[in-house]
Amino acid sequence: MATEGDHIRLANRNHELLLKLLADGGFPDWAVTVAFYKAVHVVEAAFASLKVHSASHTAREEMLKRPRFKGLWKDYSHLLTASRIARYLSSSGAGEFHSFSDYLDLEGVKKLVRKRLYGVEQGTLAFLTTGGKGGLEEDRPCGGLAVCLPAQLRKCQTGSRECR
Amino acid sequence: MAVALPETIKPVELDWHAENDVIHVIPRNQKRFEIQKDRAIEILQRAKDAERFHQQFSLLLDRLAEWVRGHESEIAQAIITLQDGRLTFVVVRNKALYDEQFQDDLADLDCDIANDPDLDLIKLKTLALPIVGGEALRSFLDERLVLVYYGNGRRPHPAGESQP
Numbered sequence A: 001m002a003t004e005g006d007h008i009r010l011a012n013r014n015h016e017l018l019l020k021l022l023a024d025g026g027f028p029d030w031a032v033t034v035a036f037y038k039a040v041h042v043v044e045a046a047f048a049s050l051k052v053h054s055a056s057h058t059a060r061e062e063m064l065k066r067p068r069f070k071g072l073w074k075d076y077s078h079l080l081t082a083s084r085i086a087r088y089l090s091s092s093g094a095g096e097f098h099s100f101s102d103y104l105d106l107e108g109v110k111k112l113v114r115k116r117l118y119g120v121e122q123g124t125l126a127f128l129t130t131g132g133k134g135g136l137e138e139d140r141p142c143g144g145l146a147v148c149l150p151a152q153l154r155k156c157q158t159g160s161r162e163c164r
Numbered sequence B: 001m002a003v004a005l006p007e008t009i010k011p012v013e014l015d016w017h018a019e020n021d022v023i024h025v026i027p028r029n030q031k032r033f034e035i036q037k038d039r040a041i042e043i044l045q046r047a048k049d050a051e052r053f054h055q056q057f058s059l060l061l062d063r064l065a066e067w068v069r070g071h072e073s074e075i076a077q078a079i080i081t082l083q084d085g086r087l088t089f090v091v092v093r094n095k096a097l098y099d100e101q102f103q104d105d106l107a108d109l110d111c112d113i114a115n116d117p118d119l120d121l122i123k124l125k126t127l128a129l130p131i132v133g134g135e136a137l138r139s140f141l142d143e144r145l146v147l148v149y150y151g152n153g154r155r156p157h158p159a160g161e162s163q164p
Helices: A004-024 A028-049 A057-064 A067-088 A106-125 A130-138 A150-157 B030-043 B047-070 B100-114 B134-140
Strands: B012-019 B022-027 B075-083 B086-093 B124-129 B147-151
Touching (some): B022 B047, B047 B086, B075 B134
Antiparallel strands (some): B012 B022
């Protein structure tokens, strides 16, 4: 079973790819999907620190709907929905929706990441161990997103990393 | 505004109307409704608690109708179906563009239902989709249970077309 640290490493790897996809700009659908999978690993890291493991996406969602995680659920649900639309919704018929960009364009995805993925990250900090928090904040790749987590921001401000 | 579902899907239409703030939900085809509900009980493995499940399911239909009523101007179609062994409330919005407030409202509803002691047998997933034609909805619906809300005598329109 993956540990908190394993999930943090995978979350950071997803974050790195997310930054590349956002910089490229041509794949808002995949960017949102990677953002969702980062959220999955961040949440699973928090659960691992609480000695909980989700056996499925459904099990994770049910856990997140519990009152103690309610704020997390709200942010997570935005990423979950957008990624499901990106992965499974296809419409070539009449109507306004023809591709994912009709739902969320690149700027929309950036806003979603800044608010909702950041919300998931912030929300899980309360549950992570000190090591987990350090991994999530300090090893999180920088750049491309306006929002830094607190420890990362401190690093950025000292000039050791560039955060735009 | 409504979306016409593929011809092979046989939905049960649920009429809802409000009377002094009390919502009434009435299936147009009671026999087909009972068949689909019994099938859902089998699929959801609720045979042991069938009687309680029937009561809770009825309460759920009212709760969802109440929510649909509150968001009527934003919804093209509201459907109860099954996904991944769970009841699923699929809401098709009447716009393609992402709507943050709508997603927040749906996440709140989802959380409220998950934590309602009177609905302890109900495990519900929710999904808000942008406006699409009925054929695009196929992969989100399980034809063994498809209940569609119609308020105040509204009827479906051809796939992807909006009612003025």
